[in-house]
Amino acid sequence: MSLGRSTSLDQQFEVFGRDQVERPLSHIGxxxxxxxxxxxxxxxxxYSEREWVELCVAPAESFMDCLxxxxxxxxxxx
Amino acid sequence: xxxxxxxTAALKSELLCIADSNWVLGHWYVNCMLNGRELTDFTSMxxxxxxxxxxxxxxxxxxxxxxxxxxHQLEFARSAAGIHxxxxxxxxxxxxxxxxxxxxxADQALWRFSATLRTGDFAPVANLITRFGEEAYFHQLCxxxxxxxxxxxxxxxxxxxxxxxxxxxxxxxxxxxxxxxxEAGIRTEPLPQALEQLKADIRRLIESVPELSDEVxxxxxxPAESAAxxxxxxxxxxxxxxxxxxxxxxxxxxxxxxxxxxxAVSVDDNIDLFGKVKKDETEPQF
Numbered sequence: 001m002s003l004g005r006s007t008s009l010d011q012q013f014e015v016f017g018r019d020q021v022e023r024p025l026s027h028i029g030x031x032x033x034x035x036x037x038x039x040x041x042x043x044x045x046x047y048s049e050r051e052w053v054e055l056c057v058a059p060a061e062s063f064m065d066c067l068x069x070x071x072x073x074x075x076x077x078x
Numbered sequence: 079x080x081x082x083x084x085x086t087a088a089l090k091s092e093l094l095c096i097a098d099s100n101w102v103l104g105h106w107y108v109n110c111m112l113n114g115r116e117l118t119d120f121t122s123m124x125x126x127x128x129x130x131x132x133x134x135x136x137x138x139x140x141x142x143x144x145x146x147x148x149x150h151q152l153e154f155a156r157s158a159a160g161i162h163x164x165x166x167x168x169x170x171x172x173x174x175x176x177x178x179x180x181x182x183x184a185d186q187a188l189w190r191f192s193a194t195l196r197t198g199d200f201a202p203v204a205n206l207i208t209r210f211g212e213e214a215y216f217h218q219l220c221x222x223x224x225x226x227x228x229x230x231x232x233x234x235x236x237x238x239x240x241x242x243x244x245x246x247x248x249x250x251x252x253x254x255x256x257x258x259x260x261e262a263g264i265r266t267e268p269l270p271q272a273l274e275q276l277k278a279d280i281r282r283l284i285e286s287v288p289e290l291s292d293e294v295x296x297x298x299x300x301p302a303e304s305a306a307x308x309x310x311x312x313x314x315x316x317x318x319x320x321x322x323x324x325x326x327x328x329x330x331x332x333x334x335x336x337x338x339x340x341x342a343v344s345v346d347d348n349i350d351l352f353g354k355v356k357k358d359e360t361e362p363q364f
Contacts, residue, residue: 009227031118038223042118044216045125 009034012060015043017052025054081262088258090145091162091310093203096192097137097152098163100210102319103184104130105327106167110177122220129213136206144202154328159318162311164188166246168320175235176243178224179283183247185221186279189214190272191251199263225283237289244280248273250312 010032016025028047033039036057043057081089107127111120138152148155166184171177189211196207228236251273259265284290306315318324329335 033118033223034227035223037219037226038118038122041216041220041223042122045122045220046118048125 013039013043013057014060014063015047016056016058017047018054019050019052021053025056030060031057081264085258085262085264086145088254089200089203089264090141092195092259093137093141094152094162095164095312096188096207097134097141098161099167099184099188100130100137101134101153101327102161102163102167102323103181103188104128104134105323106171106177106181106184109323109326110171126217126220129217133210133213136210140202140206157318158321158324159316161319161324162313163319164247164250165313165317166243166250168317168323169242170323172239173232173235175228175232176239178221178228179236179239180243182218182221182225182283183243183280185214185218187247187250187276189218190276190279191269194265194267194269194272195259197266198259203264225286233287233289236287240284240290248277249307251276252307252309253312254309 011034013031013033014027015029015031017028018025031039031042031046033042039057039059043055047055104127107123107130111123111127135153138150141147141152142149164184164187166180166187171180192207192210195203196211198204225236251269253269257265257269260268307313308315308317319327
């Protein structure tokens with residue numbers, strides 16, 4: 001029986017969590033999933049080491065570059 | 079709150095149907111987990127298994143406390159012929175698509191069935207079911223994601239597996255009429271209504287898989303008739319869990335027994351969940 005495998009649909013998602021209402025969202029890790037449903041479910045299951053008041057997931061490709069350390073020239077001004 | 083004896087007996091049966099189905103479903107994940115090809119699938123299955131087994135054990139502990147049963151006997155002192163799990167889960171999965179579609183059917187059915195007790199008068203059960211629902215939401219989301227990621231070949235496997243998996247899950251909703259739990263206010267939604275919601279869930283699944291024909295859709299209209307149905311266990315009368323599945327749940331090998339955490343009470347004590355054997359009141363009590 002063959003179960004679960006990487007597919008060409010796999011994409012990276014970034015996971016953010018807040019453990020108290022007054023605290024800001026923090027980046028807590030990344031996960032790979034072929035669709036949004038699996039990304040949300042896997043984030044909830046994988047990052048369950050504490051009780052989050054908020055946990056959210058965003059596709060890594062939806063982030064826009066602002067500053068990047070690898071860029072030539074002065075960081076942020078290239 | 080105290081209920082008449084027939085309501086208490088019916089509630090015990092229904093709680094065991096929910097607990098045992100969660101118990102078996104948790105072991106489906108445990109048994110298939112090591113076949114995972116991807117770390118995230120492995121961790122998802124482990125996480126869901128932990129929560130399904132947690133739901134089963136929460137109900138076992140509640141029943142032991144509430145009904146004064148000896149500790150751990152529901153888990154370790156019953157036989158394979160006394161388990162109330164849904165018969166849908168007796169046959170092992172034949173491939174990945176069969177595994178996923180069976181999880182989908184079992185999880186949806188379990189939730190639709192459990193949710194009928196969620197807003198009932200019996201607060202301890204209603205609260206437990208509400209908590210189970212919060213976790214089951216993510217289990218179903220994970221299964222939906224797995225279904226969505228099936229490739230063409232796997233969707234054909236799903237189409238081949240579904241006709242055999244559908245009838246037992248629909249039959250699981252066959253219960254006593256009139257329903258004592260509904261009349262007592264412990265259940266607030268009639269089971270036929272919950273079954274209709276399950277059928278609507280299944281229709282959505284069928285419509286999302288082009289390989290599935292209308293013939294399968296018709297199956298959702300009429301559960302298979304079974305001559306001998308045990309309404310208490312919601313299984314064919316006299317049926318027992320298959321030996322391999324049962325062995326994975328409560329291993330009987332010497333090594334497993336040696337490694338098992340000691341129990342406070344001997345599992346050799348007989349438990350009589352439904353009061354069928356009248357206790358001899360003249361017997362000395364210690």
